[in-house]
Amino acid sequence: MKKAIFALIILFLGFSYAMPAATAEAAVNSGLSPNDGLILTYSPSFTKPSKETFHVKKKENFTYLYNKKSQHYPELANLVYIEDDIGFSASVGHSDFVFVSMPYPLLKQGSTFIQSDHFDDYKVLVENTAKTVKVKAGTFKNTVILKYPDGSRLYLAKGIGIIKSTNAAGKVTTELAAVKAGK
Numbered sequence: 001m002k003k004a005i006f007a008l009i010i011l012f013l014g015f016s017y018a019m020p021a022a023t024a025e026a027a028v029n030s031g032l033s034p035n036d037g038l039i040l041t042y043s044p045s046f047t048k049p050s051k052e053t054f055h056v057k058k059k060e061n062f063t064y065l066y067n068k069k070s071q072h073y074p075e076l077a078n079l080v081y082i083e084d085d086i087g088f089s090a091s092v093g094h095s096d097f098v099f100v101s102m103p104y105p106l107l108k109q110g111s112t113f114i115q116s117d118h119f120d121d122y123k124v125l126v127e128n129t130a131k132t133v134k135v136k137a138g139t140f141k142n143t144v145i146l147k148y149p150d151g152s153r154l155y156l157a158k159g160i161g162i163i164k165s166t167n168a169a170g171k172v173t174t175e176l177a178a179v180k181a182g183k
Contacts, residue, residue, distance in 0.1 A: 027105035027106060027107055027108065027129075028104070028105065028106040028129055028144055029085075029104050029105045029106075030083065030085070030104065031158040031159060032081075032083060032088050032144065032156045032157075032158060032161060033058075033063040033081040033083040033088070033159075033161055034056045034063055034065065034081065034159065034160055034161040035056065035058075035159045035160075036056055036057065036058035036063075037056060037181060037182035038055075038056040038160070038179060038180070038181065038182060039053060039054070039055055039056070039178075039179070039180040039181070039182050040053070040054045040056065040065065040160070040161075040176060040178070040179055041053040041054075041137075041176070041177045041178040041179075041180075042054070042174055042175060042176055042177060043136065043175060043177040044172070044173060044174055044175065045174060046078075046079060046092065046099075046162075046174050047078075047092060051177065052067055052078075053067060053068075053069075053178075054066060054067055054078060054079065055067075055068060055182060056182070057077075061082055061083055061084045062080060062081070062082055063080070063081040063082075063083070063161070064077035064079075064080055064093070065077055065078055065079035065080070065081075065093075066078060072093075072094060076093055076094045077093035077094075078092070078093050078094075079091070079092060079093055080092075080093045081161055085104060086103065086104060087101070087102055087103040087104050088100070088101075088102055088104060088106075089101040089102070090161060090162060096118070098115075098117060099154060099162065099165070100115070100124075100146060100154055100156075101115050101116075102115065102124070102146070106126060106129065106144065107126060108126070108129060109126060109127065109128050109129055109130075110125070110126065111125075111126045112124060112125050112126065113126070122148065122149050123149065124146050124147070124148055124149075125146065125147040125148075126144070126145075126146060127145040127146065127147040127153065128143070128144070128145040129142070129144050129145075130142050130143075131143045131145055133145075133155055133157070133163065133164065135155075135163050135164050135175050135176050135177075136175055136176065136177040136178070137163070137176040137177055137178050137179050138179070140157040140160065140163055142157075142158065143155050143156065143157050143163065144156040144157075150168050151167075151168030151169075152165065152166060152167050152168055152173075153165065153166045160176065160179065162174065162176070163175070163176040164176065
């Protein structure tokens with residue numbers, strides 16, 4: 001049942017499938033969603049260039065990020081992660097904008113997968129699965145870096161989710177500025 005629900009959500013938001021790879025010894029199989037109870041601050045944030053703080057709430061395979069200052073709080077999450085043994089996705093909570101929709105296992109560096117957004121399919125490169133990346137919030141080991149055809153990149157850390165995104169010119173468009181444990 002959970003797999004069917006995940007498949008329907010991915011079909012609605014955008015779906016992906018894995019391209020063959022030579023080996024999968026550095027595969028990432030889980031753990032890219034933020035841990036329950038965290039308070040994550042981004043500057044710049046996902047949908048605006050200012051600072052924004054989110055409170056993380058998990059419910060089964062869904063992880064919801066709420067900005068308590070949002071006009072939609074508490075009815076709608078600002079960001080939603082979905083993760084199970086089939087795959088991982090991250091999207092804006094009350095829209096059809098998907099940051100990433102990828103299958104598990106996420107294969108080693110150099111492998112690709114196809115991400116679909118409505119009418120477009122494009123190949124996403126798994127640029128790295130073990131890079132150490134420094135952002136305002138600190139240094140994260142074993143970061144997954146995805147490179148999109150337009151040259152933009154998305155950086156994901158286990159237990160945190162998205163820690164950074166950059167445009168084709170390398171300019172930071174989203175960056176994790178602080179991580180705190182919730183009360």
